[in-house]
Amino acid sequence: MNTLSHRTAARPTRWVGAVLFALMFWFSSSLLMDFVIMPGLFVGGMMSQPDFGPAGYAMFWVFNRLELLxxxxxxxxxxxARQARHEQDVIASGFRSRWATEIAVVLLGITLVLTYAIAPAMGALGASLDPFATATAIPPAMDHMHGLYFGLEAIKLLGCGALLSLFYSDFSRAKDA
Known part of the structure; x- marks a missing residue:
């Protein structure tokens, strides 16, 4: 039994790298999507095209699945990491803290809502039902959906930043020690 606990104590160090890589990839790709790609497509006139809904949904289908991963x-x-912790590590470690786990659960909930509720609804609102239409008007409900989507995106980015700050506090403590 003692060997099992020693093995699990060594594993979280491997998970730290995986979590940090996933968090940095997710945070940077979300920033790229929200502040570079989507504004570029909007300014380029994507939303005035007849089939912007299915094209946008196809793009977000892939991106949202990467977010879920x-x-x-x-x-x-x-x-x-939380399972393998010692009692004294709870106060000293941001990575292993209860807050980090709770933030991650909230981020999972936001990602599920974006993936399975908002993105499909936005794709359906933008779907062109008239195959002969050359340009479509933006549905009024689409503005509401965009506002909801970007509000949840802002909360997601804040959550990712909070997790990164917990990692930073751990690394700065380790550097000082």
């Missing part, structure tokens, strides 16, 4: 790795790594 990243949040799955993050939450799994945090749960493994």
């Amino acid at each position: 990243c949040v799955g790795v993050i939450l799994t790594g945090l749960l493994v």
Whole structure:
């Protein structure tokens, strides 16, 4: 039994790298998508094209699944690290803290809502039902959906930043020690 606990104590160090990589990839790709790609497509006139809904949904279908993969790795790594902790590590470690796990659960919830509720609804609103239409008007409900989507994106980015700050506090403590 003693060997099992020693093995699990060594595993979280491997998970730290995986969690940090997934978190940095997710955070940077979200910033790229939200502040470079989507504004570029909007300014370029994507929303005035007749089939912008299906094209946007296809793009977000892939991106949202990558987000689910990243949040799955993050939450799994945090749960493994939390399971292998010692009682004195709870106060000293941001990575192993209860807050990190709770933030990751909230991020999972946001990602599930974005993937399975908001993105399909936005794709359906933008779907062109008239095959002979040359340009479509933006449905009024689309503005509401964009606002909801970007509000959840902002909360997601804040959550990723909070997790990164917990990692930073751990690394700065380790550097000082």
